[in-house]
Amino acid sequence: MTNDPQMQRRATSYDVARQAGVSRSAVSRAFTPGASISKATRAKVIRAADALGYRVNHLAKGLSNRRSDLVGLIVADLDNPFRAAQIDSLARELVANGYRPLLFPSDENFSTAEIVHLLLHYSLSGVVVTSDAPPTEICAECVRNGTPLVLVNKEVDNAFVDRVSVDNLRGGRLAAEALIDAGCKDLVALRPSRRSYSIESRIRGFRDGADDAGLEVTMFDGDLQTYEGGQSTAARFIERRRRNTGVFCPTDYMALGFLDALVTEYALTVPKDLQLIGYDDIPQSGWSFARLTTISQPVDQLASAAVSLLIDRINNPDADARVEVVPVELVQRDTTS
Amino acid sequence: MTNDPQMQRRATSYDVARQAGVSRSAVSRAFTPGASISKATRAKVIRAADALGYRVNHLAKGLSNRRSDLVGLIVADLDNPFRAAQIDSLARELVANGYRPLLFPSDENFSTAEIVHLLLHYSLSGVVVTSDAPPTEICAECVRNGTPLVLVNKEVDNAFVDRVSVDNLRGGRLAAEALIDAGCKDLVALRPSRRSYSIESRIRGFRDGADDAGLEVTMFDGDLQTYEGGQSTAARFIERRRRNTGVFCPTDYMALGFLDALVTEYALTVPKDLQLIGYDDIPQSGWSFARLTTISQPVDQLASAAVSLLIDRINNPDADARVEVVPVELVQRDTTS
DNA sequence: GTGAAAGCGCTAACAC
DNA sequence: GTGTTAGCGCTTTCAC
Numbered sequence: 001m002t003n004d005p006q007m008q009r010r011a012t013s014y015d016v017a018r019q020a021g022v023s024r025s026a027v028s029r030a031f032t033p034g035a036s037i038s039k040a041t042r043a044k045v046i047r048a049a050d051a052l053g054y055r056v057n058h059l060a061k062g063l064s065n066r067r068s069d070l071v072g073l074i075v076a077d078l079d080n081p082f083r084a085a086q087i088d089s090l091a092r093e094l095v096a097n098g099y100r101p102l103l104f105p106s107d108e109n110f111s112t113a114e115i116v117h118l119l120l121h122y123s124l125s126g127v128v129v130t131s132d133a134p135p136t137e138i139c140a141e142c143v144r145n146g147t148p149l150v151l152v153n154k155e156v157d158n159a160f161v162d163r164v165s166v167d168n169l170r171g172g173r174l175a176a177e178a179l180i181d182a183g184c185k186d187l188v189a190l191r192p193s194r195r196s197y198s199i200e201s202r203i204r205g206f207r208d209g210a211d212d213a214g215l216e217v218t219m220f221d222g223d224l225q226t227y228e229g230g231q232s233t234a235a236r237f238i239e240r241r242r243r244n245t246g247v248f249c250p251t252d253y254m255a256l257g258f259l260d261a262l263v264t265e266y267a268l269t270v271p272k273d274l275q276l277i278g279y280d281d282i283p284q285s286g287w288s289f290a291r292l293t294t295i296s297q298p299v300d301q302l303a304s305a306a307v308s309l310l311i312d313r314i315n316n317p318d319a320d321a322r323v324e325v326v327p328v329e330l331v332q333r334d335t336t337s
Numbered sequence: 338m339t340n341d342p343q344m345q346r347r348a349t350s351y352d353v354a355r356q357a358g359v360s361r362s363a364v365s366r367a368f369t370p371g372a373s374i375s376k377a378t379r380a381k382v383i384r385a386a387d388a389l390g391y392r393v394n395h396l397a398k399g400l401s402n403r404r405s406d407l408v409g410l411i412v413a414d415l416d417n418p419f420r421a422a423q424i425d426s427l428a429r430e431l432v433a434n435g436y437r438p439l440l441f442p443s444d445e446n447f448s449t450a451e452i453v454h455l456l457l458h459y460s461l462s463g464v465v466v467t468s469d470a471p472p473t474e475i476c477a478e479c480v481r482n483g484t485p486l487v488l489v490n491k492e493v494d495n496a497f498v499d500r501v502s503v504d505n506l507r508g509g510r511l512a513a514e515a516l517i518d519a520g521c522k523d524l525v526a527l528r529p530s531r532r533s534y535s536i537e538s539r540i541r542g543f544r545d546g547a548d549d550a551g552l553e554v555t556m557f558d559g560d561l562q563t564y565e566g567g568q569s570t571a572a573r574f575i576e577r578r579r580r581n582t583g584v585f586c587p588t589d590y591m592a593l594g595f596l597d598a599l600v601t602e603y604a605l606t607v608p609k610d611l612q613l614i615g616y617d618d619i620p621q622s623g624w625s626f627a628r629l630t631t632i633s634q635p636v637d638q639l640a641s642a643a644v645s646l647l648i649d650r651i652n653n654p655d656a657d658a659r660v661e662v663v664p665v666e667l668v669q670r671d672t673t674s
Numbered sequence: 675g676t677g678a679a680a681g682c683g684c685t686a687a688c689a690c
Numbered sequence: 691g692t693g694t695t696a697g698c699g700c701t702t703t704c705a706c
Contacts, residue, residue, distance in 0.1 A: 053481060057400075057458065063400055078425040079418075081416075084418070085416065087440075102437050102438065102440075103424075104432060105429050122395050122396055261625060265625060287597055289627070
């Protein structure tokens with residue numbers, strides 16, 4: 001019973017082994033489910049460990065096992081409630097599967113590429129990217145490094161990386177059909193200034209749907225993909241008054257700003273003066289002031305698909321890359337009739 | 338130039354040393370800013386490292402240094418935009434200071450206490466808690482374990498733990514003063530069912546403010562501290578019609594549900610029929626439909642204070658615990674006159 | 675300035 | 691079942 005007054009150090013497996021009168025391997029085995037160790041020894045070890053306040057150091061364990069349970073989680077635009085929900089869901093799913101999410105917000109000053117670079121120093125089990133798709137070279141770097149990488153909702157042409165995505169094309173098409181069913185003859189798609197592959201796909205789907213009904217789609221250049229962007233777009237849009245207009249906005253966050261400005265500041269009545277449909281189904285879209293019709297993305301399904309893709313990749317590093325597509329659904333509310 | 342076809346392993350400092358014709362220590366020094374190494378050697382090492390795609394393994398480095406740069410970040414209610422902003426800010430601040438945030442969402446099934454327990458296995462540099470305050474024993478466990486702990490916006494009676502908090506008392510008082518200035522004679526405070534120390538403080542501050550003006554405060558039991566909770570509270574509140582009523586709701590998230598229901602479903606006019614003030618200043622409070630007067634918490638200041646508290650603790654483990662209080666501010670919008 | 679050697683805390687063969 | 695030995699990848703005295 002060494003009792004140094006200075007002894008601040010955490011107890012190690014060595015300390016426990018001494019205390020319990022066994023070897024360090026015994027200690028290790030005591031904490032490894034399914035290891036071959038007698039009940040008696042395990043009990044002795046556990047007792048000593050408790051007394052010493054010992055807990056296995058997972059980082060050291062990882063070093064020894066050549067595998068950490070850390071997963072990088074790269075995210076942008078956390079102010080968008082959709083991203084917040086997505087991160088929440090991903091983090092939970094990772095934790096539920098024994099992984100520890102390392103959160104990295106990306107932005108203009110700190111690009112996804114730089115972050116991936118950083119992360120490669122941590123011998124991670126994997127990386128999940130929900131922000132901008134990293135450039136091809138970065139993806140290649142991960143592969144070269146042997147770090148599993150999963151892209152969420154990023155359709156890039158890096159055919160060699162796993163990704164999971166919502167069915168954007170179909171979502172866009174659903175939006176078009178909903179507006180057409182509601183009697184719209186004049187179809188408009190808002191195109192935010194900062195685009196992405198998934199925004200483009202949604203719009204493409206929308207056009208496809210319109211095409212099939214023999215309708216044209218007018219493109220209207222929107223501003224930022226945020227509430228404020230929606231608002232300022234509305235200010236410009238207001239000049240363009242037509243009858244039976246149906247607007248598709250590829251992000252709820254932006255759609256809400258658009259709607260709010262239209263109703264509150266320009267006194268339009270929705271769906272009478274104009275019909276509107278969004279995408280994402282963020283919580284705010286269900287709020288009374290909005291009741292926005294939208295296309296819902298199943299955030300939880302997206303997350304669990306992403307994590308299972310990651311796990312598969314970890315277990316089978318050399319398998320071919322897969323693309324998982326999760327379904328979307330129309331949520332009919334009051335901005336369409 | 339060993340060229341095993343199977344060689345999937347990441348290059349180690351050993352490989353680099355061999356390649357560069359130096360020792361492993363030289364490699365280590367080459368990557369340690371300010372280490373004593375000649376320019377020539379460093380150059381040789383860097384070249385070899387680049388060729389091999391070598392990157393120092395920070396986890397191993399941490400093991401050797403007995404310090405990881407990992408910080409646990411425990412958060413609840415990420416659906417509340419305030420929490421999302423808080424996490425975003427904290428994560429950025431941590432990363433900016435060279436730490437890596439390990440994100441753990443807490444909820445009913447996975448309590449803050451359990452998570453702290455989990456985290457203690459990772460020899461973290463520290464833990465930041467923004468969810469419920471962990472029980473005293475857990476805090477004590479951290480201290481015993483030598484893991485720095487910072488509580489954000491949690492005023493608990495654990496005098497021995499560092500914490501940073503917004504000036505809730507003053508915020509509540511500001512709210513009362515604003516309503517009184519706006520002519521309210523009938524003051525009401527909504528008290529959400531799931532309370533917390535900081536909610537209580539806000540309400541206490543509100544009462545103090547009312548007291549000073551010689552006014553009573555009527556307590557109204559609210560439902561959940563969410564948008565939906567606010568909505569359902571409104572449904573019950575609607576029966577209680579008085580003149581010149583001013584309502585204080587200690588969370589914007591809830592206040593917005595309350596307001597939205599009042600206006601959209603019960604056709605009240607704000608601030609004519611009733612004045613309302615919230616707390617947090619989440620982005621949605623500035624949206625046109627709401628224009629909610631509120632008390633703003635400086636999220637970034639909160640985050641940087643938390644991180645600097647953490648860093649101080651890391652550098653000086655035996656210092657006395659500190660409490661940092663950041664100021665609040667009234668944001669006057671359209672729900673008060 | 676540089677290398678040898680010991681060690682961070684743990685696990686995984688391998689013998690017994 | 692259990693202990694011994696040899697690492698995991700890195701840093702850091704300590705001599706030179």
